[in-house]
Structure formats: C-alpha cells, structure tokens
Amino acid sequence: MSDTAQGTGRRAWYEPDAKLKRRHAADRRLRAYGVAAIVFALTMLMTLVGTIAITAAPAVTQTMVTLNVEVPEGAVDPSDPRGGSYQKILNESVARIFPEVDTPRELRELRQLFSNGGQYALRDKVAADTSLIGRTFEITFPLSDIGDQLRKGVIDRDLPREQRRVSDEQIGWYDRLVEQDRISAPLNWGLIFNADSRFPELAGLWGALVGSFYALLICFLVSFPVGIAAAVYLEEFAPKNRFTDLIEVNINNLAAVPSIVFGLLGLAVFLNFFGMPRSAPIVGGLVLSLMTLPTIIIATRAALKAVPPSIREAAIGVGASRMQTVGHHVLPLAMPGILTGTIIGLAQALGETAPLLLIGMNAFITAAPDSMFNPSTALPTQIYIWADSPERGFTSRTSAAIIVLLGFLVCMNAIAIYMRKRFERRW
C-alpha cells in the first residue's frame, strides 16, 4: 500500500512534525541553559581560585640581600648590644659596595632599596652573639618592596621613568648587587612567621595566626559544650511547650542573622557594657561562639536524632536514668556527627570578618599577642588590612594570606568529611 505517501502535505507517522521539533528544541535549550549555568559557576570558581593563586605566586619567595658588615669595636657596647646604632653600620657597609654614591638624594634612593628591617636583623644577630663585635661577617636580610619587585619583574624596566616607581640609578644598583651575587630568593618564611608591618617585605601573618587561634579556641571552648548541652536538652529532655518552641524558633533565626549584627552585639555588650578590652581575641572568640552556636546546636540535634530509640529504650530498660542514657550511650554514638558539625562551624568562624572588624580586630599591631586579652588581628581581618594597603607588595601578600586561609579551611573541611565517612554509622 502506497497511499500513505500520497499527497504532498502528508507525512509518515515516524517523521516529527514542526511542532514536535519545536518541543524537542525547547527541551534541548533548557538542557543547554543548565549546562551553561554550571559552566558559568564553575568558571567563576576557577577564575577566583586561579587569579588569587597567580597573584599569590610572587609572595612564595622573598628577595634577600647579603652584605658584609663590619661592626667596629666602639660602635656597640657589648653589655648593651641592643642599643647600638645599627642603621649607621649598615649604611657604611652599603657605602662600601657603592662608593661613588654621595649626594644626599642618591643616598636616600640607595637606602630605599634595602628593607628597614635590616638594622633589626643585624641588632638581633649581634645581640645573640656579642663576639661578633669588632669582626666582619655576612648578614642576609630582605630587600625593600621595590627591590623585591624588580627581581620578580612586577616593575617593568622598559617603562619611561615617570611611570615607574624606581629610578634608573636604583635599577643600576640592583643589577650591581645581582652581579656581585648578593641577591638570593629563599622561600618566604617571613610571610608566616613575622608579625605585621608597614613594610610589605617584613609583614607576616604570625600575629594574625595566633589571634585567630586564640579566638577559635575561645569559640570552641564556649560553643562546643554549650551547643551540645542545648541540643541535648531540646532533643532529649524538653517537654513540648511554648517555651521550648520559643527556644527553637530563636535558634533557627539566630542561624540566619547577618554576621555584622553579631559584631554590633559584641560592640555594645562586650566592649561597652562589660568593658572588655578592644581588639582582644577573647572578645572576638565570644562573638564568634555566639555565631557558631546555632550551627553546632542544629548539627548536634541531627546527630542525636539519628541515634535509634532502641538504644535509649535498652539503656532505660536496664535501669539507667535518662541522664545516664544520654551521657553513656546516645552522646558517644552521636559524637562523630557532632564533631563534624563543630568543625564545619569553626571553619565558618575562621573565615568570618565583619564582626571582628566592629570589635576592632583590624588594628595595626606589630607583635603577636601574648595572651587572649592582648590586642591582635585575626587571619581574615589581616587580609582586609593588607587588601586596603596601598603598597604594591601587599597585593601578592594578600593573595598569599588568602591561600593560607583557604588552606586551613580545606584542611578543616577535609577532616570533617573524613570523620563523616569513617565514623558515620547507619542503623
């Protein structure tokens, strides 16, 4: 039978008509939108991580200069080695390398090439070993920001002088230092182990790391026990009434309050009302613990819910009190889930910036805090300070600090994921 093919307007049943084609096209379009959306999001993620990693790369090394220094007998008093005028001694040894530099302007430019931290490095070295007085020895210390950038190629030498931050003479002197093999570029440990400084080549994260450690310690010490206790009460003991409803609604709302509002709370209550010290990690830790509390409570309740009722019934059946049931059986079984939630909460707290700004943890502090009552910065606020600093050298250091922060976050989350995988139990 061939009459189905008769007529030009007819088509076979298996050939899609225009409408069906349109419908299938719409389907493919939606699918393409989905792929495009995912590609966009992942591209942004990669751009973010990529640009920050690339900007951070120069901060991996620090340009150092090695000078032969002679500390004359009379210049430093061996009984008070920290009192000498080390800048002068350094200037003299620099002058021996560049004897032709004598005008004040040139001398100033020459000194700009060396870090201000040189005199302190020399002072510490002499103070540690007073037998160095009267001898000539080598000392290695950072070049200044401009010297560092000359080596890393951040400063374009081909630019005309007016658009460049260094003079032709400075480039010449730097090249001479390179020829004399005085320039080295070891790993930038100072980035981790120095405290903050106005000079990018000396600035490091140690103060911020210690501050963040203290703040997180306080945060953990407060929010972990209190969070577990609150969750245990609500999940295991609380009667169902308006009061416990109020607590539950409260906790859920607290989890969604913007972090800066917690900063206002800390400012008004901890600093203003209780008169706690400004910029101190203890206040930061308390504010962070109030923020972390809902996270821990919610995670703990989920973990407690996952413990089957039969465990509780068995314990009560052999005569345990409800408190014993919880303490001896339910909590230990729920602990992996609780710890996972706690670590995730602490990771959030570590990255939190806004509340710490309001309680003054963005102060400029050049020494790591001795205790949790001393002024300090924290890792994210240090990033904020550096990001705001105009010196070019801080750009790469900011990115490097972000990499350090992300590194900590990745580790914490990896531990949380590992614990969930390793200890999670299904009944």
Add this chain to the structure above:
Amino acid sequence: MSVTLLFAIVLALAFAGYLLGRANASGLKAAGNSLHSIPPYHGYFVALWCGLPAFLLVLIWLAAQNTVVDRLLLAGLPSHLTEGAAPARISLMLGEIKNVAAGRIFGTPDQITIDAAARYRSLQNMASLAMVVCTLAAAVAGIAFARSRLSPDFRARNRVDGILRWLLIICSILAVLTTLGIILSLVIESLAFFSHVQVSEFLFGLSWSPQTPIRADQIASTGAFGAVPVFWGTIFISVIAMLVALPVGLFSAIYLVEYADKRVRSVVKPLLEILAGIPTIVYGFFAVLTVAPFIRDFGTSLGLSVASNSALAAGGVMGIMIIPFISSFSDDAITAVPQSMRDGAYALGATKAETIRQVLLPAALPGIVGGVLLAVSRAIGETMIVVMAAGLTATLTVNPLEGVTTVTVQIVTLLIGDTEFDSPKTLAAFGLGLVLFISTLALNILALQVVKRYRERYE
C-alpha cells in the same frame, strides 16, 4: 594570679571533691550500708557543688570587676575633676590613669594622676586577690556543704541528674539571651540615635552624609541622616546579585536533578558547594582584584564611564557567592517532588522540558521561593564583599556602573576606629543595624511561612 590558673585550681579542687565523695560512699558501703546511689554519683555531687558556684563566681566577678574598680577610682578623685564632667572627659581621665598605672607614661602627668594611678594599681591588686580568696572559699564551702549531705540514703543520682538538667536548660536559654541581647543593644542605641535624629527623617530622608563636626566651631557638614539612598543601594546591589544567582542557580539545579547522570552530579554538586564555603572576604578581594578592573576596562572599551567601585562588580560577585544557596534549595525542592508526578507527565507525552516547566517547577515553587527569600536576606546582610568593592558615598542611581553604598558598608565605616558612643554618627550605625536585623528577620520568617503554608504534602 591569672584566671587560667584559678580555673585550674578550681578544677583540681572539684576533682578532689569527687574523690572525697566517692571514697566517703565506698566507706559507707564497706561498713555494710546499702547505698541509694553508686559511689561515683556521691563524688559527682560533691564535685558539682565545688566547681559550679566557684566557676559562676569567677565569671560574674570578671564581668563586674572593671566597672566596680572604675567607680571606686572615680569616687576617690577630687570632686572638682569629676563633678559635671562629660563622659568623654571622664573616660579620657581614666585612660590616662590606667596608662600611668601600666607604666606607659607620656609627658609629665600631674600629681593627682600619679596618686590615682597608684590607687588604681592597689585597687586592681586587691580585687584580684579578693577574687582568688572568694573563689577558693566558695569551692571549699561547696565541698563542705555537699559532704555534709552525703549519707547511705542520699539520692545522689537524682540530685546530680537534676543539677545537670538545669545546666542543660541554662545552656539552651543562652540562645534566647543572645537574641535578647541583640534586640536590646540595637534598640537602646537606636533610641539614643533617634533622640538626635527623627525617625521619619532617618527612614524617608533622601540625603545621607553622616560626617558630623567634632568641635562646635568646625566648619563641616552638619550631618544628614536620611537613609533612603543607603537602603536603595542595598536593594540595588541585592537585585543585581539575584539577577546573577537566580538563573544560574535555578538552571544548574534543574540540570543536576533532571538531566545530569549520577556521576556528573556527584562531582558538580560538591564543587558548587565550595562556592558557599569560601569566606566572603575572599570574594571581596576577588571583586577588587579581578572583577572590578575587568568591568571597568570592558566598559571603557565600549565608551562607557564605569566607577571603580561599581554596583555591578559588587553585586555580580555577591551573585556568584549566592549561586550555591539558590541551587541547593532548588535542588532539594525539585528532588522532593514525587516520581509519580514525573511519570504522569511523561505518560501524557510531555517532553522533559515541559514536565519541568509545567509540573515540577509549580510543585517545587514554594521551596524555591523560600530559598530565594533566604538568599535575599543573605545578600542584604552580606558585608565584606560590599565593604571592599562597593562605594562609600550614598547616591540614588539606577545606573549599575556607578558606585552605591549599602547598609552594611555604612555600619562598618561608621564604627571602624571610632569608639565614642555619644555622637549621632556612631549611633547611626545601630539605627542601620536595627533596620538590617528587622528586615532579615522578616525575610526569614516569610521564607519559613511560604515553605510551610504552600508546600503540598505528597504522600
């Protein structure tokens, strides 16, 4: 003596109390008595009575000590210095005395200050010593009291359980106290602010320039606190953020739930969630470092003038941050639609796209809307991205290439480095904070209501 050491001593005493109570009970048992509770519970009872009161005492003492010492110090100053002096003057005076007491002497302080510093030091020493003595006394008294209660019939387990239960209740009340603290501190400071500036001017005024003169004779703007431009900037940046996040989040959720196979999903979903785990300060730096220059260069190449802190850069980066919120909420909502509804649509001959548009999305809408509302609340409360990437001046504009400012930016700039609490400039931050708190709270409650009321229950 440091507080840490004091806590350690109290802990040690509590442990000693535990051993004492347990030994006492064991002794009673050995003497042939039948105990109501096993010996460790006797120990716990003594330890709790030893540790808890002492611990609470230290906390209260620490909270009150500075205030009390300051009061005593002020009371001891000559009356012509303190009477009628402004609070700022008094706090300056206290600061100077404390500096001198700590050995940080600038210039030559007068004799009164030096005397006061000596008195401050002795008061502080006395207070610390008194704290140690009182705490240890409380700990020992607790042990003695608890010890006197122990007997074979003593219901130690019930008592310990009761005490622990109260501790649990107190801990869960802490969440309520936090909310209460937030509301009280915001409301009190805002009331102080509204005594300087009228509420209607704040809420409806069109001009925002919070710089007030520090001295009376200074020529400066008198400060204008009309917050509408600030609110507008917040809304504007949030709208831009949602314009980025909503399509990207929704489409990626649709793709992941309905189209992607399991392997793709298991890789892409965690990757998207990484976006939610990156601290906002990192996004802020990314906006300043990469996105803002990119938008500026791109705009300039088109002949547009783009501000370096354009709303587009801040909003766009905020949108990227919010993508995972939208996608995971939508993901959950679409997944929750039962398979039978999909099967029904397919059986009628619908394509996947038609099923999604006409069956799944309507069914999942409450969940998606709830997620979007939460994301908006997140966007208006977001701080670091806008602090770093958005502007400081409040402008009423609809041009995304200009800079606008937001509530959170203003709070941070008003409060950084300024601790005087009596100027309207500082208090304005709390007014803004109150508005922020109320609006995010309203959005959250609304989101919960939407999800609760309109969610269809599929059995």
